[in-house]
Amino acid sequence: MKESVVLQTSIPGLKLWRRGKVRDVYDLGDKLLFVATDRISAFDSILPTGIPGKGRVLTQLSAFWFARMLKITPHHLISTSLPAELSAHKDTLEGRSMVVMKTEPVAFECVVRGYLAGSGWEDYKKTGAVCGIALPKGLQQSQELEKPIFTPATKAETGHDINVSFEVMANGSGGVGQKLAETLRDRSIAIYTEARAYARTRGILLADTKFEWGIRDGKPILIDECLTPDSSRFWPADGYRVGISPPSFDKQFVRDWLISSGWDRNPPAPPLPSEVVERTAARYREALERLSAETRRAP
Ligand SMILES: Nc1ncnc2c1ncn2[C@@H]1O[C@H](COP(=O)(O)OP(=O)(O)OP(=O)(O)O)[C@@H](O)[C@H]1O
Numbered sequence: 001m002k003e004s005v006v007l008q009t010s011i012p013g014l015k016l017w018r019r020g021k022v023r024d025v026y027d028l029g030d031k032l033l034f035v036a037t038d039r040i041s042a043f044d045s046i047l048p049t050g051i052p053g054k055g056r057v058l059t060q061l062s063a064f065w066f067a068r069m070l071k072i073t074p075h076h077l078i079s080t081s082l083p084a085e086l087s088a089h090k091d092t093l094e095g096r097s098m099v100v101m102k103t104e105p106v107a108f109e110c111v112v113r114g115y116l117a118g119s120g121w122e123d124y125k126k127t128g129a130v131c132g133i134a135l136p137k138g139l140q141q142s143q144e145l146e147k148p149i150f151t152p153a154t155k156a157e158t159g160h161d162i163n164v165s166f167e168v169m170a171n172g173s174g175g176v177g178q179k180l181a182e183t184l185r186d187r188s189i190a191i192y193t194e195a196r197a198y199a200r201t202r203g204i205l206l207a208d209t210k211f212e213w214g215i216r217d218g219k220p221i222l223i224d225e226c227l228t229p230d231s232s233r234f235w236p237a238d239g240y241r242v243g244i245s246p247p248s249f250d251k252q253f254v255r256d257w258l259i260s261s262g263w264d265r266n267p268p269a270p271p272l273p274s275e276v277v278e279r280t281a282a283r284y285r286e287a288l289e290r291l292s293a294e295t296r297r298a299p
């Protein structure tokens with residue numbers, strides 16, 4: 001059966017807490033119902049076409065990683081089972097929802113990079129540094145860094161996030177203070193390092209990733225999604241080479257098609273052709289399978 005696409009949810013009797021680019025989040029009092037839809041965004045626009053099954057992949061992969069990372073940090077996930085009182089909405093919500101603890105989100109995105117890619121590579125070409133962290137001369141695009149680096153960004157209300165230095169995150173205006181900034185940096189790097197080592201065993205390179213943190217009872221916990229193709233750059237190891245931008249497990253087909261369509265990047269974005277939708281859906285499914293499927297035992 002072909003999976004249907006969930007572009008937007010509306011649950012009578014539940015209060016919508018916020019609608020993000022991908023998630024519909026409902027207020028459950030002290031908790032949140034965190035629903036990953038099949039929406040996809042590219043170039044800062046939400047596209048009119050969804051990717052069937054994408055929300056389920058994001059939810060299942062996040063849950064997989066939250067459990068694995070518990071030894072490093074507490075997180076917001078309480079349950080991926082749908083609360084019994086929502087069973088009437090099973091078709092829409094099951095598999096794509098998490099009940100999570102409501103927190104006060106930290107206003108900085110915690111990015112960790114192990115390779116020189118994306119905005120990190122752009123920054124390095126211009127300044128020889130990434131977010132103020134000086135790097136050796138002569139590095140090439142997509143090259144692995146000697147040590148993973150922490151490059152926070154501010155969550156912009158609209159448009160691109162803005163990269164900032166650790167100093168700004170800690171002590172700038174709106175900064176979180178030295179102690180919390182250090183805790184979030186150290187934990188983010190520890191999770192990245194652990195996930196990268198694991199992903200390698202599955203033939204996937206984790207180039208970089210973004211974590212979000214929230215404060216609950218005065219303590220930081222890991223929130224939002226975790227180590228998904230939307231929040232991370234995953235490269236199939238066999239397509240990796242230094243000096244190029246290797247293919248990744250995310251919106252590559254979508255971005256390539258949007259560029260070739262001649263769209264001027266002002267909303268609204270054009271609808272995606274079905275071939276691009278199907279290839280993208282398959283890519284997300286493959287990321288989930290490769291990372292989280294049990295390894296098969298020899299017969
Ligand atoms: N446990 C939590 N407590 C409070 N807020 C959370 C929690 N987990 C995630 N969030 C917030 O819920 C939203 C998730 O929605 P989604 O990922 O679709 O948004 P987004 O478009 O990425 O984010 P934004 O609109 O903030 O840029 C994010 O704003 C995220 O910071």
Ligand SMILES: [Mg+2]
Nearest residue numbers: 020022224225
């Ligand atoms: Mg998000």
